[in-house]
Amino acid sequence: MSAILVARDLTRTLPGEVPVTLVHDVSLTINRGEFVVIKGPSGSGKSSLLYLLGLLDQPTSGTLTLEGEDTTGFDEDQLAATRLAKLGFVFQFHFLLAEFSAFDNVRLPMRRLDRLADDIQRRRAMELLHDLGLVGHEHKRPSQLSGGQRQRVAIARALANDPPIILTDEPTGALDSKSSSNVKDILKELVRTRDRTVIAVTHDDHFAAGADRQVEIIDGRLV
């Protein structure tokens, strides 16, 4: 198994009169096709670690290597470009653009990357929605969808540019138990059948049990 994401001594400190260290000297290697769960009590720094791994935030010190490329010193635009092509996010709240239909939300990252022809983008968006069981809901606005459906649209969108890594932050936190297990199954299936790396933050033990590996973080340190 090859390492896809290597974190070395990641530390993230919020500056201020009393500096707060969110993540403390975290070293972590995640392999391609692995399903890793980051667990921990609230306030433990698991989301902060996920943001660092997902290039949404930059570490105060330490290095992060993504697919063999050291991301230290990347500027905002380089980080954005990397996120666009290599990372997909699914957050606790679905985070769809309210004015756009499910179909258009899924197309957003593809249109920004602009690697595929327009008709292929459209076809791919449809396929993704259908794969996630959203037949017939393609042109509905997020407000016309249920919570579980919205979260599936968000997953489809995260998959749009076919990124090797999917990062999720409490993806089932706001869902009822039925939708929640549905979303969990989808994420697991991504790893099994599509050789995708999934990094999930959760405090749901049941969800965590299905992971290849569980990492626990307390007070910003791995235990």
Next chain:
Amino acid sequence: MQLHLDIAWSHLRTRRRQTVASLLGVVLGVAFFLAVSSLMRGSELDFIARLVDSTPHITVSDEFRDPTVQPALLRHPAGAVSVLHVKPLTERRGIRQYKRRLEQIDAIPGLRAAPVLAGQVIFSFAGRDEAITLSGIEPARMRDVTTIEKDIVAGSLGAIDVDPNGLIIGRSLARKLSLAMGDTVSVVSPVGNVRVMRIVGLFHTGRAVYDETQGFAQLARVQALLNRPNVANTIITRLEDPYAARATAAHIERMTGYKSVSWQEASEDILSTLMVRNVIMYTVVGAILLVASFGIYNVISSVIMEKTRDIAILKSMGFRAGDIELIFLIEGLVVGAAGSVLGFLAGSGLMWVTGQVRLTVPGESDPVNLPVYWGWSQFALAMLFAMLSALAATYLPARRGARLAPVAILRGAA
């Protein structure tokens, strides 16, 4: 780009009320801008047209811009001895060989010229003496060059050709001296010649001083009266394109050596007053648009406040700060552009309405319409102002929105 447009459009569409409010600000700004500027420009052009109409476009006079240099100074410019109190050679005033000069000037395309010999004379009538500027003219040429014929209220300009002793004076002067058409008056020249001349025409220009101190007679008669045969001291011209006067005047001056003054040079004070007026006007109408731009600022700011979550989504998805900035700038530009176009319509309506207003100016018998200028340049200027203020109003909030760190928003939301 299409993507950015789509997102920008979705923001504007879903916040219809605020968008319409800010749009109205721009529309009103542009409309008032157009209404005010069209009226100001219109009146300015009307004023200049009157100015251009009533004065010769170029006046060539028998003077030189620089005094003649003394021969001694020419020869020894750095001489050690200087001669003081040198009196220049007395010369006969007037444009030398004016007929040849006139031909030369007349040959310039798009230009008509007329010779004038003006001199001071005294009208003596019923015990009253009035100093008058008497201009000797050739009616046939004068007709082409000035609007004096239009101002004749009795008799005709051609009458002085028929009657060599004919005299045309202002109606106010005639009234002052109790003169009527056909009356005779003694004209005394500074050289002592006295002629009895007859009133064959009256004019009224509306300019009081001119009407009370100006008289016209045949050129040959005035030459004889002033003892200056074959002399003219002014050549006045009229151009097809009045705005070419400055360049043509310079050309004539180079050609003849005589001082040639364009109407612009002669009316510099008035033109600079007009310019000051324009600056004031554009400041005021610019301020209207500035106020309108606060509306745009308000809308874009509140869109950004409301859309911080969207900004975080887009950024986490891989949109760059520049993309976010572009989206909001487009929103401002759309409001600016749509506001300009609608403002053009509203403004044109206002301009049409102002154009219909008829006023009766005191002292004038015919009502006049307010002069409205319909040139495209003010539309372009209004649009430029609107777009610039929209851009400026959008730029700051757009930049602030673009700089939002997605993590900060996610932390707040999660």
